[in-house]
Amino acid sequence: MLRRSDFIVLSVPLTPETRHIIGAPELRTMKPGARLINVGRGQLVDEEALIRAIDEQRIAGAGLDVTYTEPLPRRAGFGALTM
Numbered sequence: 623m624l625r626r627s628d629f630i631v632l633s634v635p636l637t638p639e640t641r642h643i644i645g646a647p648e649l650r651t652m653k654p655g656a657r658l659i660n661v662g663r664g665q666l667v668d669e670e671a672l673i674r675a676i677d678e679q680r681i682a683g684a685g686l687d688v689t690y691t692e693p694l695p696r697r698a699g700f701g702a703l704t705m
Contacts, residue, residue: 624651629659636663644668649675656681664690 624630630652634640644658645668652658658681660667669690675681 624648625653627656629657631659632662632666634662634666636665641665642668646671649680652681654680654682658684660684661687664688
């Protein structure tokens with residue numbers, strides 16, 4: 623599904639099984655025009671891997687309703703991305 627989808631939307635609870643359900647391997651599988659939308663929990667996505675994937679244009683972007691830390695801290699990784 624990751625290879626074919628234009629949008630991946632996460633809306634699952636955080637459990638030991640879903641923590642980092644999207645990480646570097648999954649992001650490498652997504653097509654370059656794909657976008658990741660997370661409305662579940664921040665820890666579902668490996669944020670550092672997501673920043674790298676966007677910086678390296680492996681995916682087109684992400685919409686994050688939730689992050690590891692809220693409110694979102696000012697840090698180089700997210701600060702360089704257009705919000």
